[in-house]
Amino acid sequence: xxxxxxxxxxxxxxxxxxxxxxxxxxxxxxxxxxxxxxxxxxxxxxxxxxxxxxxxxxxxxxxxxxxxxxxxxxxxxxxxxxxxxxxxxxxxxxxxxxxxxxxxxxxxxxxxxxxxxxxxxxxxxxxxxxxxxxxxxxxxxxxxxxxxxxxxxxxxxxxxxxx
Amino acid sequence: xxxxxxxxxxxxxxxxxxxxxxxxxxxxxxxxxxxxxxxxxxxxxxxxxxxxxxxxxxxxxxxxxxxxxxxxxxxxxxxxxxxxxxxxxxxxxxxxxxxxxxxxxxxxxxxxxxxxxxxxxxxxxxxxxxxxxxxxxxxxxxxxxxxxxxxxxxxxxxxxxxxxxxxxxxxxxxxxxxxxxx
Numbered sequence: 001x002x003x004x005x006x007x008x009x010x011x012x013x014x015x016x017x018x019x020x021x022x023x024x025x026x027x028x029x030x031x032x033x034x035x036x037x038x039x040x041x042x043x044x045x046x047x048x049x050x051x052x053x054x055x056x057x058x059x060x061x062x063x064x065x066x067x068x069x070x071x072x073x074x075x076x077x078x079x080x081x082x083x084x085x086x087x088x089x090x091x092x093x094x095x096x097x098x099x100x101x102x103x104x105x106x107x108x109x110x111x112x113x114x115x116x117x118x119x120x121x122x123x124x125x126x127x128x129x130x131x132x133x134x135x136x137x138x139x140x141x142x143x144x145x146x147x148x149x150x151x152x153x154x155x156x157x158x159x160x161x162x163x
Numbered sequence: 164x165x166x167x168x169x170x171x172x173x174x175x176x177x178x179x180x181x182x183x184x185x186x187x188x189x190x191x192x193x194x195x196x197x198x199x200x201x202x203x204x205x206x207x208x209x210x211x212x213x214x215x216x217x218x219x220x221x222x223x224x225x226x227x228x229x230x231x232x233x234x235x236x237x238x239x240x241x242x243x244x245x246x247x248x249x250x251x252x253x254x255x256x257x258x259x260x261x262x263x264x265x266x267x268x269x270x271x272x273x274x275x276x277x278x279x280x281x282x283x284x285x286x287x288x289x290x291x292x293x294x295x296x297x298x299x300x301x302x303x304x305x306x307x308x309x310x311x312x313x314x315x316x317x318x319x320x321x322x323x324x325x326x327x328x329x330x331x332x333x334x335x336x337x338x339x340x341x342x343x344x345x
Contacts, residue, residue: 012333016307018314044336047343048308050289055309070190074183077216 004037011041015048182222185231186215192232193239196310200243214239233316240320292342300335307332 007030013019014027031038193214197207217238218225225234293301306317314332318325 009330009333012336013314013329016314016332018329043340046285047289047336047340050286051293051304051308054286054289054293055305070187073190073212073215074186076212077219078179080216081219 004034007031007034007037008040011037011044015041015045178222182219186218186235189232189235190215193235196236196239197243199309210239210242213242217242229319230316233312233319236310236312237320288343289339292339292345295342296335296338300331300338303328303331304335304339 007027010019010023010027014024017024019027031041190211194207194211197211197214198204201207201210214235218235221238225231293304296304303317303321306312306320312320314325314328317328317332321328
């Protein structure tokens with residue numbers, strides 16, 4: 001048996017028309033008999049309408065004035081391609097540069113975390129571990145973090161994950 | 164549709180024509196977004212051009228199983244982060260009230276009886292509340308309400324599952340609602 005809380009979770013997707021037909025019918029049926037959920041739905045719809053107005057693209061200053069001609073831009077791109085043909089290595093490098101910042105941040109965060117978490121010499125138990133083994137552990141953890149982060153979506157490194 | 168023959172060199176006529184056909188439809192939409200986030204024509208033009216250059220060079224990788232604009236926007240988003248040196252610039256930029264984006268003649272927003280704000284007042288409160296949300300939730304609201312992307316599109320851009328998008332949007336709207344009540 002579904003409680004209101006379960007239905008509430010679906011309301012955003014209901015408004016955005018992102019539910020399957022059967023789920024949509026189920027929510028609609030609940031809404032027709034539940035004042036609390038109907039009020040919440042109205043409030044969310046009202047906020048969405050306001051968000052739509054806040055984010056309106058119609059009144060962006062300079063949109064017309066500054067808009068450059070598409071063909072002219074393409075010409076510049078072709079010229080650049082002719083003058084500076086890029087090699088495969090450069091393409092990979094460009095793709096790597098375009099890796100999302102969240103991923104880089106997350107890796108750095110992991111590195112920082114692993115660095116502090118395994119400050120071996122600072123911990124009494126860690127005094128026993130020293131020398132090359134002690135230095136290897138952070139490096140291994142960092143490497144492992146990177147592999148774990150990227151392995152499931154190796155394509156993400158090459159922009160093409162968006163297609 | 165992507166270029167059929169993936170072995171075509173970047174400079175081939177077919178490659179160019181196919182790219183231009185798709186890119187021309189996306190140009191103005193992307194330019195407006197760029198202008199909105201960067202706040203000036205020069206930066207907007209630069210970032211749009213950089214986006215199209217990157218897209219042009221990577222076009223062989225576009226498989227056509229998502230909309231071209233969605234694919235393009237993924238590139239744009241990454242460049243925007245780089246361009247502004249900080250993701251904060253991208254996120255904090257949107258919904259700028261200082262530049263007359265909200266006019267007085269907006270239609271009134273339907274209000275609940277206990278909260279009788281005018282349309283404009285509500286939007287201002289919304290803007291203030293929005294700026295208090297964590298970045299992850301702000302961005303998903305931008306993608307949904309500013310760019311009008313579907314849940315699937317957003318999942319492609321953020322590199323996550325559609326279910327994650329659904330729950331994140333729900334949480335973002337709930338947080339916003341609670342923030343507005345404070």
